[in-house]
Amino acid sequence: MPLDHYITLGNSGLKVSPFCLGTMTFGEDWGWGSTEDESHQILSRFIELGGNFIDTANFYTHGHSEKIIGDFIKKKIKRRDQLVIATKFFSSLYTGDPNAGGASRKSMIAALDNSLRRLETDYIDLYWMHCFDRFTPIEETMSALNDMVRSGKIRYIGFSDTPAWKCAEAQMIAKFSRWAPLIALQIEYSLLERTVEGELIPMALEMGLGVTPWSPLKYGVLSGKYTREKTGQHDPSRGDWVKSALNEKAFVIIDELIKIAKEVNSVPARVALAWLQQKPGVSSPIIGARTLKQLDDNIAALDLKLNQEHIKRLDELSKPSLNFPYDFVQNSGPFGMGGTTINGFTSAANALAPKSDSQRYEMAAIKS
Numbered sequence: 001m002p003l004d005h006y007i008t009l010g011n012s013g014l015k016v017s018p019f020c021l022g023t024m025t026f027g028e029d030w031g032w033g034s035t036e037d038e039s040h041q042i043l044s045r046f047i048e049l050g051g052n053f054i055d056t057a058n059f060y061t062h063g064h065s066e067k068i069i070g071d072f073i074k075k076k077i078k079r080r081d082q083l084v085i086a087t088k089f090f091s092s093l094y095t096g097d098p099n100a101g102g103a104s105r106k107s108m109i110a111a112l113d114n115s116l117r118r119l120e121t122d123y124i125d126l127y128w129m130h131c132f133d134r135f136t137p138i139e140e141t142m143s144a145l146n147d148m149v150r151s152g153k154i155r156y157i158g159f160s161d162t163p164a165w166k167c168a169e170a171q172m173i174a175k176f177s178r179w180a181p182l183i184a185l186q187i188e189y190s191l192l193e194r195t196v197e198g199e200l201i202p203m204a205l206e207m208g209l210g211v212t213p214w215s216p217l218k219y220g221v222l223s224g225k226y227t228r229e230k231t232g233q234h235d236p237s238r239g240d241w242v243k244s245a246l247n248e249k250a251f252v253i254i255d256e257l258i259k260i261a262k263e264v265n266s267v268p269a270r271v272a273l274a275w276l277q278q279k280p281g282v283s284s285p286i287i288g289a290r291t292l293k294q295l296d297d298n299i300a301a302l303d304l305k306l307n308q309e310h311i312k313r314l315d316e317l318s319k320p321s322l323n324f325p326y327d328f329v330q331n332s333g334p335f336g337m338g339g340t341t342i343n344g345f346t347s348a349a350n351a352l353a354p355k356s357d358s359q360r361y362e363m364a365a366i367k368s
Helices: 036-048 060-076 105-119 138-151 164-177 200-207 240-245 248-263 268-277 292-303 308-317 326-330 333-337 363-367
Strands: 020-022 053-055 084-089 124-129 154-160 182-186 286-288
Touching: 020 036, 036 060, 036 292, 060 084, 060 105, 084 105, 105 124, 105 138, 124 138, 124 182, 138 154, 138 164, 154 164, 164 182, 164 200, 182 200, 248 268, 248 308, 268 292, 268 308, 286 292
Parallel strands: 020 053, 020 286, 053 084, 084 124, 124 154, 154 182
Antiparallel strands: none
16 A cells, blocks of 8 residues: 555545654654754655655644744645644643643643644644643533634644543534534554553544554564664663563564564564554554654555464454453353344353243243
8 A cells, every 4th residue: 555545534534644744753852853854854755655644743842843844844845735734732831831731722722823833834734632631621622623623723623642431522512512523533552552442442433533543663662673682782762661661561572573574574663563554443553753764664564464364463462451341341242142143243142041931031920
């Protein structure tokens, strides 16, 4: 699948590339990342290959990421409309000001105006709530987002890092209020983070949200460069994030990624991305790149299709422990399906069910 084989995002008509370019590494303000020139080269290469979906946030590298993208659009892009620019609100850039972050109407309007200024554009294609704000009523957030859509300053809306129940509540409020609906969900999802399969992914499928996973390589842990043999020799740029993910489970999965990569004549990072892209609900994984080589390596995953055996091996090694009632519901077939096949799922008979009509206590028999 080439990068220019576009898909519609969620239950919308917005067409995006099958990979989204993440730009958290644009700018060196955090002590690591790409220079402005390197960032522009990465943007040029991504667009040249057919990519149109670019993701940033108001606080990435202190706002520098948005500024780098804005400068690129102004200097290099003839038609702004060809790109799908996504950015986020929620994060505060002003210490000590309680209204500088979150999802209140006041903070959202200020964040949007500042993002538009840094991006040097009149509108945002997809505006994300970066995280659930437990201090602000969701009606206030959704009402403000709807007003922004009506004003023309944003085109579509989505949620990131928000519980499934709150996403569902927001979507139903939008539906019954005839407000702009959510079209996408941005969540961490990878071979090392699969707990989203319990509620977030099923919710997204039910509510018409396209899923754009962030950190599909778990901060680079699944790239193949962090092997068991090199334990203690790592000098990761993201420090504690990477170190916290390098445990025995991670090394078991990395070992398997290396094996499968050899079998399919590829590299571990592409195998990890190909596994994710074939998961239900996943629309456009967000790939980050600090160099052109990293970008090209990741995009090449679009041409890799794993067979069912490869997927099964990775699924079994990375199987997550999910919250109640996930397993209970998954195993409810025998006492709910009566030993039948429904929508392709076949259940065993309930061992505790009556074996004959005489064992059933119908209401008439009880009344008599």
